[in-house]
Amino acid sequence: MRNALKILTASALLAGAAGAHAFTPDRNIEFMVHSGPGAGNDVFARSVQGVLEKIKGLPQTVQVANKTGGGGLVAMSYLAEKKGETHLLAVFTSVWFVNPQIREKAKVTMRDLTPIARLVLEPAVMTVRADSPYKTAKDFFGAAKQNPGKLKQSGGSLSGRDNTTRHLLMKATGTEWQFISMKSGGERVAALLGGHVDMYIMEPAEALEQIRAGKIRVLATLMNKRIPSLPDSATIREQGFNVPEIPQARGFVGPPGMAADVKSYYEGVFTKMYKSSEWQNFLKANYYEDGFLIGPGLNKFVDEYTQTMRGILKEAGIKLVR
């Protein structure tokens, strides 16, 4: 009995001595993704999982869980309910900022959760089919001006990045064209390649192989600076159009009120990963922009990005609910 007590006090002391940084995962860690297997987010989560495994960044196995539904809403409310859970992280994207502003049912904001790290920024690229008459963004806008509402762009949902970007472009140039929603990325690219639409805004990873095969052409990149993977493609600003950039941001977020030691543990994990050559190679291979950000900087980003998206949504004429 006395021995047992001794052991108990000893272990309590040990736990105390290790202090605020004592948290280490003792079971499998779940990376939750709000989209189905094979989607951009899912590939991203699995890539992070792979890199962490290679550099032995975590002592436990990572599992990717797909919690789909309601355009991210199901995953967000699931995470919000898991207060105190220390082995669950979710991948956030711009949808996590947009949803609470436009959907009545999306009551969870990024501020309610525990943002841990922003890892990448994905630029947007404005593309047309290789045999299109438009060689520059200016050609496209010119044609859109002559035939208002006649040109077509394929894309995803109305609250997605491609549509908000379209609204910014239309406003900056005083033009107008159609946005045709399609369910899957495959359908959107196929519609461009088949000549059923005139333009598609995609991510470099999606575009580069099509460019290499001579199937599509870049009209402009939609970032403030030229992107390293497309050094010859002029930005929209260089072509004289003042359009703010909307990079897709991806990173990890934890349940509400995550304890400081747990949070700093995961920050350490992602910092270690960020510094590894495996991660840098991954960024290069998939044409991602490095977007590593943790701590106060990340909180500032969360607030600013929320406001930026708010302004864009308003401009895009999408109804805000709160």
Added chain:
Amino acid sequence: MEILTNLAQGFAIALEPMNLFWCFLGVFLGTVVGILPGLGPSATVALLLPLATQMSPTAGIIMMAGIYYGAKYGGSTTAILLNVPGESASVVTCIDGFEMARNGRAGPALGIAAIASFVAGTVGVILLMLIAPPVAEFALRFGPPEYFALMAFGLSMVVLLAGKSMLKALLSMFVGLWLATIGIDMFTDSERYTYDRVELLDGVHFVVVAIGTFAIGEVLANLTSNSSQQMFKVPRGLRNLMPNWQDIKDSRFALLNGSLVGFFVGVLPGAGSTIASFVSYGVEKAMSRHPENFGKGAVEGVAAPEAANNSETGGALVPLMTLGIPGSATTAILLAALILWGLRPGPLLIQDHPEIFWGLVASMYIGNVMLLILNLPLVPVFAQILRLPGYILYPVILGVSIIGVYSVDQRLFDTWLVAFFGLLGYLMRKVEYPAAPLILGLVLGDLMENAVRQSLMMSAGDVSILYTRPLALVMLVLTAAVLVGPLFRRMAKWRLKVAEQEG
């Protein structure tokens, strides 16, 4: 000639002992998940993605594709035996497959499903190997108006699915079309018929409706009719448990029709194996000399959809391999795997990494043979299940159904939903409304609505876009032919009667 050299190299890769092992593991797992309703190939492939990315790309893709086409083999098993569609494409198989089982021909039905799967699976690979690039270019000509016409053609199959009453079949289809509207509308971002339930934001899952109306409805109907302890008679003797020569002869056109329809529908990124199976069934019935046998246990009614379902796999790999565009949930995961291996899938994949494409093609020939050898001996074994008395069999069906539904999204809500649709299925049976048109409406409704709205956005509201593009026009003419076909037949019959009376 170049194809032969490439193929030989492909076989050299696929026949390496480890690759053979992965191929076998894939098709074996595929068969298992195919048999279990609910858990589909895409979920399984996703589960094994972490394992696959540790393997070499060639071995990984061989295994993952094995799961994909292997699941198509297994999907028919519960459809035929228990009226539980194992996956979306086997709803059509239920119609005649379950009737065959009821007539004591479960064995031949399972056998012909395996043979059809093998033949069509192999045809699918041959077509993938020979004509992938030109077919992919052709598929790109399908824009929203063409998809609309294809869906209209698909919906016209309701005429062929109708039993005694066309009106009842149409009503059933309209309920399906309504069910398809539930959820967030992509074009306006607004919710329709979600009744403030988060679970309904993505609509009603097709598996839930199919298992409810087919399997649970059937069990309820049997319980209340309370006829006999044993559902079916199962003949003794191995010979009666396998398809005979006549069955195979009767199915030969169905095999060809299903293989071709399945492949070409599979190539289109916006279609899918469910449409392929419905269309091939419709074509089969329309062309048949004995359309009256369909729905009563016609062997062709099993062979055609099962063939279509399997050659669809070969078709779905075409846009993935030649353009880097995934056309289905499972190919999207294969694409993810290619990215995770760092292979940069796109139009140049085959050129840059011929070993992957040709290794895959060769492994699919081998995998289909493995599947046939694996599945045929199981036929008599599975057929014995029907010897079980009702008081064991019915609870088993209910259990399998509920687990299947739950495994789709791990939501309790879906089990309530399946109970509701089970009740609906029972009532529909009582008042003789066919359930297949409801499923047809549910599956095609969403795709058709999207296509018509996309088309009208393209033309700024001008309806003529739907019928002025040549490809779309051809399909609409075919649709019209299917729709008026029965009318002509009825008129011809009536004329005959009048002539007889006068004469």
